[in-house]
Amino acid sequence: MQHTATEGYHAGAVHHEQGFLKTYVFSQDHKTIGLQYMMTALLFLFFGFTLMLLMRWQLAYPGKAIPGEAFALTPGVLGLAALLIGVVSKRKLAALVGVVFLGIAALVWYLVSDETLFPEGVMVPELYNSFGAMHGTIMVFLGVVPLAVGAFGNYVVPLQVGAPDMAFPKLNMASYWSYFFGGVVMLSSFFLPGGAANSGWTSYPPLANIATVGQTVWLFGMVLLITSSLLGSVNFIVTIVQLRANGLTFMRLPFFVWAQFVTSFLLLLAFPPLEAAGILQLMDRLAGTSFFLPSGLVISGQQLGVSGGGSPLLWQHLFWFLAHPEVYVLILPAMGIVAEVIANNTRKPLWGYKSIVYATIFLGFMSFIVWAHHMFMTGMGTVISTFFQTTTMIISIPSVIILTALVISLYGGSIRFTVPMLFALAFLPMFGIGGLTGLPLGLAPTDIHLHDTYYVIGHFHYVVAPGTIFALFAGLYYWYPKVTGRMMSERLGRIHFWGSFVCMNGIFFPMLIQGLAGVSRRLYDGGAQYSHAQGVLQWNEVMSISAFALAVFQVPFLINFFWSIKKGKKVESDNPWDATTLEWQTPTPPPHGNFTSLPEVFRGPYEYSMPGSSRDFTPQNVR
Amino acid sequence: MQIPFTVAARPDTGLHNAKLGVWLFLASEVMLFGALFSSYILLRVAAPEWPHGSALLNVPLATVNTIILISSSVTMVMSWASLMLKDFSKYRRYMGLTILCGLLFLVVKGFEYGAKFSHGILPSEDLFYATYFTLTGLHGLHVVGGIIVNFYFWGPGSRMWKTEPQRFTNRVEVAGLYWHFVDLVWIFLFPTLYLL
Numbered sequence: 116m117q118h119t120a121t122e123g124y125h126a127g128a129v130h131h132e133q134g135f136l137k138t139y140v141f142s143q144d145h146k147t148i149g150l151q152y153m154m155t156a157l158l159f160l161f162f163g164f165t166l167m168l169l170m171r172w173q174l175a176y177p178g179k180a181i182p183g184e185a186f187a188l189t190p191g192v193l194g195l196a197a198l199l200i201g202v203v204s205k206r207k208l209a210a211l212v213g214v215v216f217l218g219i220a221a222l223v224w225y226l227v228s229d230e231t232l233f234p235e236g237v238m239v240p241e242l243y244n245s246f247g248a249m250h251g252t253i254m255v256f257l258g259v260v261p262l263a264v265g266a267f268g269n270y271v272v273p274l275q276v277g278a279p280d281m282a283f284p285k286l287n288m289a290s291y292w293s294y295f296f297g298g299v300v301m302l303s304s305f306f307l308p309g310g311a312a313n314s315g316w317t318s319y320p321p322l323a324n325i326a327t328v329g330q331t332v333w334l335f336g337m338v339l340l341i342t343s344s345l346l347g348s349v350n351f352i353v354t355i356v357q358l359r360a361n362g363l364t365f366m367r368l369p370f371f372v373w374a375q376f377v378t379s380f381l382l383l384l385a386f387p388p389l390e391a392a393g394i395l396q397l398m399d400r401l402a403g404t405s406f407f408l409p410s411g412l413v414i415s416g417q418q419l420g421v422s423g424g425g426s427p428l429l430w431q432h433l434f435w436f437l438a439h440p441e442v443y444v445l446i447l448p449a450m451g452i453v454a455e456v457i458a459n460n461t462r463k464p465l466w467g468y469k470s471i472v473y474a475t476i477f478l479g480f481m482s483f484i485v486w487a488h489h490m491f492m493t494g495m496g497t498v499i500s501t502f503f504q505t506t507t508m509i510i511s512i513p514s515v516i517i518l519t520a521l522v523i524s525l526y527g528g529s530i531r532f533t534v535p536m537l538f539a540l541a542f543l544p545m546f547g548i549g550g551l552t553g554l555p556l557g558l559a560p561t562d563i564h565l566h567d568t569y570y571v572i573g574h575f576h577y578v579v580a581p582g583t584i585f586a587l588f589a590g591l592y593y594w595y596p597k598v599t600g601r602m603m604s605e606r607l608g609r610i611h612f613w614g615s616f617v618c619m620n621g622i623f624f625p626m627l628i629q630g631l632a633g634v635s636r637r638l639y640d641g642g643a644q645y646s647h648a649q650g651v652l653q654w655n656e657v658m659s660i661s662a663f664a665l666a667v668f669q670v671p672f673l674i675n676f677f678w679s680i681k682k683g684k685k686v687e688s689d690n691p692w693d694a695t696t697l698e699w700q701t702p703t704p705p706p707h708g709n710f711t712s713l714p715e716v717f718r719g720p721y722e723y724s725m726p727g728s729s730r731d732f733t734p735q736n737v738r
Numbered sequence: 739m740q741i742p743f744t745v746a747a748r749p750d751t752g753l754h755n756a757k758l759g760v761w762l763f764l765a766s767e768v769m770l771f772g773a774l775f776s777s778y779i780l781l782r783v784a785a786p787e788w789p790h791g792s793a794l795l796n797v798p799l800a801t802v803n804t805i806i807l808i809s810s811s812v813t814m815v816m817s818w819a820s821l822m823l824k825d826f827s828k829y830r831r832y833m834g835l836t837i838l839c840g841l842l843f844l845v846v847k848g849f850e851y852g853a854k855f856s857h858g859i860l861p862s863e864d865l866f867y868a869t870y871f872t873l874t875g876l877h878g879l880h881v882v883g884g885i886i887v888n889f890y891f892w893g894p895g896s897r898m899w900k901t902e903p904q905r906f907t908n909r910v911e912v913a914g915l916y917w918h919f920v921d922l923v924w925i926f927l928f929p930t931l932y933l934l
Contacts, residue, residue, distance in 0.1 A: 352758070384766060384769050387766050387773060395774075403862030422863065422865065
């Protein structure tokens with residue numbers, strides 16, 4: 116990493132050469148923290164995906180021995196290769212990633228070769244449950260959100276607002292390490308007696324209250340993750356409000372900053388109720404209270420020896436009060452990235468910038484009063500259901516406004532089909548499918564049929580996987596040259612894109628078909644025991660093969676990602692995409708303190724192809 | 739490199755960074771305790787019967803504790819005001835009093851808990867005691883956190899007064915905002931648990 120001695124723009128600031136630990140491990144620089152978040156989150160995404168691959172084997176071939184060697188060997192070989200490359204060419208990062216991949220391989224091997232977990236090579240149902248719970252937890256809380264907010268937010272937001280760093284660098288570091296230890300706690304729970312949490316990522320009581328000790332550790336892990344996101348969100352909001360450059364008014368902020376701003380408010384205000392719920396569940400599990408346990412609960416024919424009087428429904432209310440805004444935490448930063456990439460690659464201003472911003476703010480408010488549409492089946496009453504299905508229909512309007520504005524932005528543009536643009540373009544229809552399939556779930560009458568079926572799984576995976584994760588890939592390819600000073604390979608990027616695009620649909624579209632046929636989620640055998648599922652069972656194999664192929668198509672990405680750090684095509688300027696926003700007006704990579712001179716902003720974020728201008732883009736800091 | 743507006747207020751927002759930060763943090767704390775109070779209401783209205791707090795808990799002791807905590811909020815403001823008047827020794831005295839009040843609150847709380855424990859009453863007794871111990875326990879943890887922060891600004895952290903007096907004054911103000919919030923939570927907890 117290039118480490119120039121360029122000072123921040125404050126006179127008298129002296130750059131101290133710091134040791135390895137302070138520069139790379141306990142760094143307070145928002146860019147390094149962003150990269151730490153990125154590497155950690157990518158590894159967790161890979162691990163969560165591996166859990167799902169093991170589950171998909173069981174779903175496609177229930178009762179057949181798992182080829183454990185293949186599952187352990189793939190990350191093993193990748194890890195060994197990275198480690199060798201790292202040792203031979205003395206690249207610490209590659210070696211570190213190699214070690215982590217070997218660790219994943221060892222963990223998979225440890226699990227697969229355990230006779231109690233995989234008797235005769237077949238996963239036991241308890242392990243399947245635990246993998247399901249941990250896949251959800253890891254993907255949402257340790258993978259996608261840290262990548263979208265922790266990594267991209269940390270790296271890009273201070274640059275886009277023209278700040279030398281985040282407002283509270285020490286809190287920023289604390290936020291990362293709290294996240295890291297939360298992740299370690301979650302992973303360690305796999306080695307506990309009874310395994311990791313196995314009550315689903317939603318942890319519904321009373322099941323979660325009487326589950327094995329893994330659930331307690333899950334709750335402690337969540338407390339650390341909530342702390343991390345609390346510290347992060349305070350930091351983001353203060354940075355955006357206080358550290359904007361001169362002339363950068365709120366309506367001149369890039370949409371990505373707006374998305375992170377609203378997201379931070381959601382994290383700040385929606386997570387504490389889950390923390391409260393977590394505290395209550397911890398009390399139930401450790402101190403013997405019964406906040407979530409009703410009176411007279413009988414388990415395995417035995418009366419549970421607690422005072423009772425609690426309400427399992429209370430947990431669901433508290434949980435979904437977080438988890439519905441969490442859906443928008445997952446999607447808003449993705450929309451922000453897509454907006455940046457689309458404006459840059461259509462070479463036109465974003466269509467309806469103000470409408471998008473107002474829609475996002477409205478969406479943020481509304482997301483706090485739709486949570487009970489996850490609970491139509493709990494018998495909470497038709498009046499409440501009517502209220503929540505009405506608000507749910509209302510919240511679909513701002514989402515449609517944002518998506519429509521992004522689609523109209525394409526009209527009349529001379530589009531550059533770069534790799535980030537391919538991912539951003541694919542985001543639009545994929546998120547569209549995810550959003551439209553959500554409407555029948557938001558209406559109580561149709562939800563009665565679809566609730567807890569594979570249709571739900573298909574719906575939210577369309578939003579998060581080919582939706583958000585595609586947008587995150589777009590962001591990775593888009594900002595990579597700013598971080599490394601080199602471009603990623605276009606050819607490998609295209610292979611990665613088209614392979615992932617086809618496979619994602621191969622995985623998730625059949626889920627909608629199975630769900631409409633009434634196949635429930637969380638079934639250990641993928642529905643084989645039910646007569647009504649027989650007509651759609653053949654899709655299980657299609658989905659699993661697509662999932663394995665999706666894993667294969669991530670290999671070009673991994674190669675591209677590491678190979679391009681040293682061998683990619685060098686960028687010719689600090690602004691290789693001819694972009695307008697402030698992050699491209701810094702040196703490449705941005706030094707400690709970011710800007711060489713105090714940036715001042717004179718115009719909106721997307722002034723592409725302005726009449727009378729000599730070039731087809733006018734950066735924000737051009738007078 | 740220096741972060742702008744760590745000491746001086748940004749002209750268009752009128753705030754320095756830490757002040758906005760602590761208000762946001764308090765907003766999230768409101769959501770935390772708000773969720774717990776909501777849970778309390780939900781559980782109570784669903785219960786066939788709910789004991790009257792004053793019949794089970796020690797109201798006089800809690801009243802004394804309320805007075806102690808409110809006084810500590812007053813001394814906290816005085817300590818900040820002393821810094822604004824550039825009177826550091828007075829600041830030390832008032833901050834010391836604030837810390838003592840906080841500790842006293844915990845001691846009284848400890849006696850209350852001890853009286854329950856010695857009669858074999860634990861959180862698992864019933865839903866009333868479960869909410870009582872959970873809510874007051876979490877509040878107690880917040881008091882402990884506040885005492886630690888205040889102690890830091892009373893002792894080692896106060897060296898900043900010599901180098902950056904304005905920044906130190908800001909820090910005490912921000913710590914005060916948190917301390918008032920902890921006080922406020924108790925002012926809601928006291929009637930909810932003891933009197934209603």
